[in-house]
Amino acid sequence: MHHGSGGAVEAVPGLFVVLEGGEGVGKTTQWNRLASALRAVGHEVVAVREPGGTQAGDAIRTLLLDPTSSLSPGTEALLFAASRAQLVADVVEPALARGAVVLVDRFLLSTYAYQGAGRGLPLDMLSSVNRLATGGRAPDLTLLLNVPLDLAMARVQARGAADRMELEDAAFHVRVQAAFVAALSSTWQQAHPEIGPVIAVPAQGDIDTVTVRCLEALVQRWPARFTAAATSLLHAR
Template identity: 45%
Template sequence: MTAPGLFITLEGGDGSGKSTQAALLEQWLDGKHRTVVRTREPGGTDFGTEVREIVLHSRGHISPRAEALLYAADRAHHISTKVRPALERGDVVIQDRYLDSSVAYQGAGRVLDSAEIRSLSLWAAEGLLPDLTILLDLDEHEARARLDGSRTRFDRLENEKSEFHARVRAAFLALARSEPERFLVLDAAQSPESLAARIRAAVEPLLEDASSGTDAS
């Protein structure tokens, strides 16, 4: 990665509070006069918006491998046209979901080969990994209760059974254990303010490294 850009991703199950924490982190970084690019997968580009509509709201069945390839196609375009240019400018990219979501949802959730899904994602992104991945971990039943209380329409993944979401959660935690230097795992049952403080504490030294020209990754 070209310093002083910084790539931060947020992961976790639906209802874990990723959007809230992304907004709070952006607000804090704005106060530090850092240029922030907030984005998501899928849906971070015009092409990604079209992919998002297919994978999350298609009325017909999508085979697991086709679903994985659609996410990879979005990722290839998104990283090439939006994320890498932002990092090269020295911006801070805050992204809701990245390749770890593909490994968890399409790998463990859809019971595909997780190593193959990861390889596909890395190929699509030309090997780009985040400087920091924040995993907001939440019991799948609590996450569902949050969703039930906040919305009336659910996408294809949100509508999956609890067993699916339990596999996804376990996969996220396994990924974090395999790469502890990249992951910050937080109990998403904590208050938004407590979580935001923990996240700021982890991001602060990365900002200092980036500003000094050190490769934070």
């Protein structure tokens, strides 16, 4: 690691950024667009989704999202944690070690919302299992995309792609949404340091506007690192 002058490059720390939200908020679209916008201005971005991102994780993803899979809540939670453990070991930690921006589509907060609030599993149990999975690695920032639940559900219906989670009843999605909203309070975040800071990004409106909001959130947190990306995206519009 070089410091000082002489043209040496400062080693920058890796950053771990997560995109979260319920079904139909446009999260995966923004995850892709954010990765492209950051790469366009020279950031190394490692973009992975949960569950998945490794060979083991992709096999687990198939099982978890298959509408014909019959899984108990405990099995489901353990499978998510198993996929996460492999992802953190194989992808997240090595990328952070070399200073990359790691962009993950869903992480531990989804487990709290879906398996905790949605399925009714106790958070302390989910937290213990996931300490093993993450090795204590918390995201540096989580961008929580939110749109009103009725609009999100209408989007899911419109795209017609129903995986196991999307097929859950309305009450399930209401519980999930409530858990995400709760995670925005500073009191909740202080009580759950393993989640890291969570900020809301309104995800209504056109796709470009939402991408700009995501970038602005990064700029606010790390101005020196992300101002160029935000500026070039705004000029490109």
